Amino acid sequence: MSELLRVENLTKSYGRQRGCTDVSFELWPGEVLAIVGESGSGKTTLLNCCAGRLAPTGGSVVYETRHKGLIDIHGMSEPERRFLMRTDWAFVHQNPRDGLRMNVSAGANVGERLMAVGARNYGNIRNAALDWLSRTEVDPDRIDDLPTTFSGGMQQRLQIARNLVSGPRLVFMDEPTGGLDVSVQARLLDMLRDLVDRLGLSAVVVTHDLAVARMLSTRLMVMQQGRVVETGLTDRVLDDPQHAYTQLLVSSVLQP
């Protein structure tokens, strides 16, 4: 086994404003990496650069493509990168409205992703949509309803169904349980954990919730002011934190 994604010395600045600085990590198939840190520490910036949604100022993001081996995603042509994002990758936004099309039905939201990778048979697409709605615990009877009629938790699960239906290898998630109430969060988390486990997906998950990181990830990266200050096995970083900032983060919550 070897790496699926390799990020080297990644830096992104917004003019004089710092986004993230000199971040490096590797992700192997089947691994889940969580990124935690205070607001403004550069988590979303880093995730967007890794997922090809934002051009870095420096450094590289190299991805093991199915057919051509390791390729720097920011050196690809725009259509190539878009194709990769549609087929191999998925991106789950914190706000489901950013990841869904709100003016088409739930079924169409899921089906669209399949059509983007070449599916044409209407019956098959509808069946796949039904299957994924039930796997993400959205009542299949709601397949023809608009996402605007869904609760926040249902919208988030629909966004996940839309993302996973096309069989991605790598999933990026930005605060997937943010903005949901606690019981809905638990349900979503359990579902994500199970899906990642059963499908053998690799994932990079940004969260400010240490309990979410503990439940979903095997490795953890702690960011402060744009830099990675500590990284390692998730349970070790949380139970025996070394850096002053990580110790502060861990001690300010109950039993992460």
Place this chain on the structure above:
Amino acid sequence: MNEPRLDADGEMLCLNGVTKTFNLHNQGERTIPVVTGVNLKLNAGECMALMGSSGSGKSTLIRMIYGNYGCAAGEILIREEDGSWTDLAQADPREVIRLRRHRLGYVSQFLRVIPRVATIDVVSEPMRLAGASDSESRNRAAELLTRLNLPEALWDLSPTTFSGGEQQRVNIARGFVHPYPALLLDEPTASLDKVNRQVVLDLILEARDRGAAILGIFHDHEAREAVCNRFLDVEEFKAAA
């Protein structure tokens, strides 16, 4: 660390000069020295009790071996299937995860419950992760839960709402579901009634008989005497404060 460093055949676990100090950066840079220079060797088929007063570092040592706490100085060598040795003190996260899947089991003092995951899945998971099939793992999990007298009606529920003793039995079943060659136990018999305590002691003895190397903490004197054939006082390694 791949060349065999120890000759004895049955050795499973070997600690050399293991030292631990906690540095609390936000509490006036306080340091808490716990243990210094711990040496121990554990063979297959042995069960060693860690002894010492509260706060002497028994749980800390177990967590260091499991990779849950870091190890600043010393070696924590575990024997691989092919006879080579790996130093857990230096292992990267991927290696620690591999060792936890296949070589090293751990029963913590309390179960960490995951909401909504059924008891039977909580218990069978380690065996699945070690490579067994779904049905094989579930059968073994069911067998253990039955022995531990956990009513079948509870198997499909998440342990979130279980009593302390029920949760601990789930935790024990989870720790014993895969036949790890090395097993770490932190107070496995605490909060259990007499009947279930005996079941746990039987499980430990069976693991010993199949050749597991076991390192455990037992507050209960009788339990300790019943299953342990080696004893180590952690106070011997008390760090100077």
